[in-house]
Amino acid sequence: MAERSRSVIVCRCENVTIGEIADVLEVGARTFDEIKRVTRAGMGICQGRTCECVVTDLLVEDGRVAPEEIVSRSVRPPVRPITLEVLAASEPDAPRLPDEA
């Protein structure tokens, strides 16, 4: 970790700092989702839209992960938060939502 304060917040939704992410990188995490599960970075209301680029930067730093091997965060519906009332009332015969690997 460069000369950077460990207390700088990377994920503003869940208040996750550089230091917390650095600790997980140290153990061997290589993707955004692997970091997410341990630290909660990317689990909040924005679902990683804000912090993904910073976390990605930390992943490629020091050659930990090659830029071409970066795996982007897993994206799930909905695109924007919707109320449960709206979700429950959605079209009965709507097509299946896209799969995710």
Place this chain on the structure above:
Amino acid sequence: MLDTADVVVIGAGARGSAVAYYLAREGVDVALVDRGFVAVGTTGATVALINVSGKPPAEYTALSLASARLYPGLAEELGVDLQFESGRSLFRVILDPADLPAARDYAARQSRVPGVEVRVLDAHETRQFAPELSPEIAGALYCPQDGHLNPFQLAWGFVMTARRLGARFHHHSHVVGIRTTQSRVTSVVTTAGEISTRTVVNAAGVEVPSLGEMVGLSIPVVASRGQVVTTEALPRLFPGPIDSMRQTRAGPVLIGTTDEFVGYDTGVTPQALRQNVRRAMRIIPRLRMARAIRCWAGLRPWPIDGLPIMGGVTGLEGYMTATGHSGITLSAITGRLTADAIMGRAAGALEPFGLSRFSEGRFHFPVESFKEFRRRYGGAARVPAYASTGDAVAAVPTRHHRL
């Protein structure tokens, strides 16, 4: 040679990491291997209930209770924020009063296991439990031994503590083969190199069958898909899990779940999400205006008779399995009993859950009563047709491992 270890544990989910921890605690030289990192499979996609009440038959309930009793001490042992809580779970909310007698029968049956107390709360008692519950509710099944915890912290705590005790964690190492000589395990081959060992523990979750195939074993485990809706962080709406809903310490409510046998497809379907969300809103009306931020699905390993698969197998020295449904509830006891068996202690405790029950035709299908219960109270449990036949083992589709 990547490593040499007394025991190689495959899978850094709740179960595998628990096995690694309990072995490391005993001073056993252990290597933990995962194709990814900590909690990338089922443990990363669970509602994370500690469930004792919904586990017929009796030996399964007793095993779940023994595991639940280990969690209060684990937060300190592992030094993580495990967020374990029990005593405030409503296992199943009953909306239709006509379902109350069946629920009472179920509670009486489950309470026969020593140490387990399942009872039916009436409408008033249920609402005392959480004021946000709908007045429409007829009652609920309550079991003080049920609870919940943070699954990520659980697996992380096991892995980190095992590491501190000397275990090596080979992450991003995909197992591509298991070598044997004269019916004994000799090494595990991974994409990062070979690990020489005399004991391997297959705790690979839904990938358990493909790792069984590597040594010629047909392990009858299928993947069950669970679809879940996660809401934004909300003020505390209810104290412990209700049905398959859980509000996490961070604030989001997880609304689960389904049991669908659709292979390895982790997609979500509007139909299932809608059904679960509608039931959630009937139980807690205030959820109507809560916003969903993520609709997701995960796969859980489901042995065809519903019971966990643990312990060794006759005819192959040094090969152990540690899998089954309900991995969060059972991780601690699985780790402990598997470590005991490897250390040559109390292997009898694993006997009812041995893989040999399938090849010897000893397995029955005790989940019938459970499924009937699920059908009645929501959560459409669908089980593949072949699972109820005696010669199921040969018919179970195993997935070809991708090399």
